[in-house]
Structure formats: C-alpha cells, structure tokens
Amino acid sequence: METALTKLVGVRHPIVQTGMGWVAGPRLVSASANAGALGILASATMTVEGLRGAVREVKSRTDAPFGVNLRADAGDAHERVRIIIDEGVKVASFALAPSRELIAELKDAGVVVIPSVGARRHAEKVAAWGADAVIVQGGEGGGHTGEVATTVLLPQVVDAVEIPVVAAGGFFDGRGLVAALAYGAAGIAMGTRFLLTSDSTVPDAVKAEYLAATVKDVTVTRAVDGLPHRMLRTDLVNSLEGAGRTRSLARAVRRAAGFRKLSGLTWPGMIRDGLALKHGKNLSWSQVLLAANTPMLLRASMVEGRTDLGVMASGQVAGVIDDLPSCAELVERVMADAERVLQELAVAKH
Numbered sequence: 001m002e003t004a005l006t007k008l009v010g011v012r013h014p015i016v017q018t019g020m021g022w023v024a025g026p027r028l029v030s031a032s033a034n035a036g037a038l039g040i041l042a043s044a045t046m047t048v049e050g051l052r053g054a055v056r057e058v059k060s061r062t063d064a065p066f067g068v069n070l071r072a073d074a075g076d077a078h079e080r081v082r083i084i085i086d087e088g089v090k091v092a093s094f095a096l097a098p099s100r101e102l103i104a105e106l107k108d109a110g111v112v113v114i115p116s117v118g119a120r121r122h123a124e125k126v127a128a129w130g131a132d133a134v135i136v137q138g139g140e141g142g143g144h145t146g147e148v149a150t151t152v153l154l155p156q157v158v159d160a161v162e163i164p165v166v167a168a169g170g171f172f173d174g175r176g177l178v179a180a181l182a183y184g185a186a187g188i189a190m191g192t193r194f195l196l197t198s199d200s201t202v203p204d205a206v207k208a209e210y211l212a213a214t215v216k217d218v219t220v221t222r223a224v225d226g227l228p229h230r231m232l233r234t235d236l237v238n239s240l241e242g243a244g245r246t247r248s249l250a251r252a253v254r255r256a257a258g259f260r261k262l263s264g265l266t267w268p269g270m271i272r273d274g275l276a277l278k279h280g281k282n283l284s285w286s287q288v289l290l291a292a293n294t295p296m297l298l299r300a301s302m303v304e305g306r307t308d309l310g311v312m313a314s315g316q317v318a319g320v321i322d323d324l325p326s327c328a329e330l331v332e333r334v335m336a337d338a339e340r341v342l343q344e345l346a347v348a349k350h
C-alpha cells in the first residue's frame with residue numbers, strides 16, 4: 001500500500017511505531033523497521049552517548065529506515081541533532097514543535113522532519129516552518145495528550161495543512177488504518193499497540209497490567225507532572241492525586257536527582273530544560289520540578305517492572321488489546337485486515 005508517508009520515508013507500510021520513553025529502544029525499533037513500519041527510537045530518556053550507541057545498534061540490526069524522537073526544548077538538542085545527521089538517520093521526530101532553525105538544519109542535511117502535534121495551530125505552525133509531515137495525536141492517545149479526540153482533530157488538521165498527516169491516538173488494527181486513510185491521513189502511528197508486542201522490552205508483569213486493563217482503567221491525570229497525561233489508573237496515581245503539595249514535591253526532588261544521574265544532565269542543564277519547559281506554558285516551578293520527575297516514574301515500570309511504583313503511560317486502546325504479537329505479526333495483520341476491509345467496501349459499493 002503506497003501513501004505519501006511510504007514515499008516520503010521509504011517504508012513498506014504506512015505504519016509508524018512511535019517514540020516512547022524507555023520503551024522504544026533498539027530492539028523494538030529494529031523489529032518494527034524489519035516488519036516494514038517506521039520505527040522511532042525514543043531519545044529523551046537516553047544520554048547523548050547512549051543515543052549514539054542506540055542508533056548504531058539499530059543500524060546493526062536493520063537496513064530499513066528509522067527515526068529518532070527528541071525534545072526540541074532540551075539543552076542538548078543540537079548535539080542530538082548532530083548524531084542524527086552524522087549517523088544518517090532518516091527521520092527526526094519531535095514531541096514538541098521544533099524551531100524553524102532546527103527544522104532547516106535537519107532538512108539541509110537530508111533528514112525528514114516529522115513533529116508530533118496535538119492541535120491544529122501547531123500543525124499549521126510546523127508546516128509553515130518546513131516540516132515534511134506531522135503526526136497528529138488525538139486525546140485518546142497514551143502519554144501527554146490533549147482533549148480533542150482523533151475523530152475530530154484528524155480531519156481538522158488534514159484540512160488545514162498541505163503536508164502528509166499521520167494519525168495517532170487509538171489505533172490498533174486494519175480498520176483503524178482504513179478509517180485514517182478515509183479521513184485523508186497518509187498512515188497511522190501507534191504507541192500502546194507496539195508497547196504490547198513480544199519484541200518490546202517492557203517487563204512481562206507490566207505488560208500483564210496493560211492486557212488486563214479495560215477502557216475505563218485508562219485515565220488522564222495532572223498529578224504526575226502538572227500536564228494532562230494518559231496512563232493506567234493505579235494505586236500510585238490515586239495516591240499522587242490525594243497527596244498534598246509538599247509531599248509530592250519532596251518526592252519529585254528525589255526522583256529528579258535520580259534522573260539527573262541516568263540522563264547525564266547537570267543541574268544547570270536540568271534547570272535550563274525546566275525553564276524551556278516553563279516558557280509559554282504557564283507552569284509553576286513546582287510543576288517544572290514534577291515534570292523532571294516523570295521520566296523516573298516511567299522508568300520504574302518500563303525498565304524495572306515496578307507496577308506498584310511506576311507510571312504506566314497508556315492509550316485508551318489498552319482496553320481493547322489482549323495479545324502480544326511480534327512486530328512482524330502485528331504489521332502483517334494490520335495490513336491484511338486493511339486490504340480486506342478495503343475490498344469489502346469496494347464490493348459493498350457495487
């Protein structure tokens with residue numbers, strides 16, 4: 001199936017495995033790439049050197065194109081962009097809108113720039129700045145998320161920009177792919193569905209929590225970092241929501257210190273990142289501190305398997321997923337279902 005996305009990045013299928021902190025590492029990304037999807041490595045939770053090593057590991061496991069997700073507002077974003085360019089990574093993906101200069105630098109070097117956006121005006125802005133495509137995430141999607149559902153946001157963005165639009169938030173099967181194409185999208189991007197594969201390195205106990213979740217067990221809370229964040233509702237989330245400000249701040253400082261060590265950031269670097277995060281977002285300093293806390297809470301579950309201590313970011317779609325296929329099986333299944341649905345629609349028309 002050829003679309004504007006497959007042509008733009010040179011993948012076999014119009015499917016993206018998104019960058020998820022601590023989840024989208026070399027194993028998942030190379031498995032997605034070998035399955036014919038666009039795998040995206042999550043780099044915000046890696047040190048700069050860790051990113052270089054991870055990129056090389058993906059390259060050693062696949063010849064297919066892949067991408068790297070980074071935070072445009074990180075103090076070391078330029079060093080990360082240099083790695084992407086030097087290592088010949090095909091796609092740069094951004095959680096927040098990158099600057100015009102960063103887009104130009106990447107494009108001059110031949111890298112395809114695909115920011116993720118959660119609102120029409122952000123899509124319009126990055127399109128005007130030269131982004132090659134956008135991933136648009138509706139409110140049902142996992143991780144930091146907006147309020148507008150994919151079914152409303154997607155047509156809005158498709159109508160607003162000329163560049164290819166990739167639909168994210170709530171996708172898990174071939175029907176979804178066909179629906180996204182019908183809205184005018186060039187493909188789908190999936191986070192939670194790829195987290196729940198046998199190729200994902202997330203510990204089994206954590207995967208089991210996702211598989212057991214119903215749609216109602218997935219919630220949006222601001223209690224973790226002050227921003228709307230979609231995740232499984234657990235005792236930890238309940239206790240964060242119930243905790244007073246002082247207690248959550250004290251915990252946040254401890255965790256931020258731990259993340260500083262793991263990410264290779266210095267305190268001035270973290271403060272710079274905090275300021276960038278605060279800029280234009282109307283966040284208080286305590287919220288900035290809590291934001292630095294999020295990577296540690298994600299790590300506790302996604303790496304250490306602590307379902308009791310960690311945050312399990314998740315799309316609503318976890319409530320309808322009940323198996324752990326390999327990436328190859330998943331992509332094959334989505335494409336076969338999509339082809340069948342398209343045929344059925346064509347038959348129904350005649």
Ligand SMILES: Cc1cc2nc3c(=O)[nH]c(=O)nc-3n(C[C@H](O)[C@H](O)[C@H](O)COP(=O)(O)O)c2cc1C
Nearest residue numbers: 018020021095141142143169170190191192313315
């Ligand atoms: C565990 C988890 C971690 C995530 N981490 C990131 C991240 O580091 N950067 C980013 O741009 N998006 C992140 N996201 C959002 C996903 O990239 C993607 O947009 C979202 O999962 C799509 O919705 P879906 O889960 O319904 O497929 C994360 C999502 C999950 C579930």
